[in-house]
Amino acid sequence: xxxxxxGGVVLAVVILLVTVNAVFVRNTVERLTAALDALPExxxxxxxxxxxxxxxxxxxxxETPLGLSVSYAVTDKxxxxxxxxxxxxxxxxxxxYRETLALLRDLVEDIGRLERIALCNIL
Numbered sequence: 169x170x171x172x173x174x175g176g177v178v179l180a181v182v183i184l185l186v187t188v189n190a191v192f193v194r195n196t197v198e199r200l201t202a203a204l205d206a207l208p209e210x211x212x213x214x215x216x217x218x219x220x221x222x223x224x225x226x227x228x229x230x231e232t233p234l235g236l237s238v239s240y241a242v243t244d245k246x247x248x249x250x251x252x253x254x255x256x257x258x259x260x261x262x263x264x265y266r267e268t269l270a271l272l273r274d275l276v277e278d279i280g281r282l283e284r285i286a287l288c289n290i291l
Contacts, residue, residue, distance in 0.1 A: 189237050190283060196230050197280035200246075204273055211257035211265045220254040238279055246275045 203223045208216060224247065231243055249272045256265035 192233065193237060193283040194280060196234055197276055199230075200227065200276045200279075201273070204269065204276065207269065209266070210262055211260065213258055213260050216257040217254050220250055220257060224250045224254070234279075237283055242275070242279060242282070246272065246279070249275060 200223070203226065207219060207223075211217075227243070227246060227250070234243060249268055253265060253268040253272060256268055
């Protein structure tokens with residue numbers, strides 16, 4: 169009986185940690201998505217690079233706790249895309265900027281999709 173109680177407590181703690189992690193990742197994805205949506209469609213070389221730098225710093229501040237559940241390869245891709253977006257904004261390359269912004273939105277969406285609580289992700 170004692171083993172069942174201990175097993176139940178361990179299972180409850182694991183479920184709690186998985187839920188807390190899912191909520192943290194979802195909130196992070198929402199913050200990053202909101203920041204990406206706030207970027208202009210046509211970059212302004214005087215302000216847009218600073219906005220992208222702030223977004224990169226936000227991701228950097230969240231990278232360590234996010235790295236506990238999200239692969240560093242995924243977060244590194246997001247960081248690399250942010251550098252490309254910043255360069256395109258500074259060079260006023262609208263086509264590269266829009267393409268990289270679309271890629272970033274998809275990468276951030278992938279972070280949320282990979283960590284969503286679903287049966288296929290559990291198995």
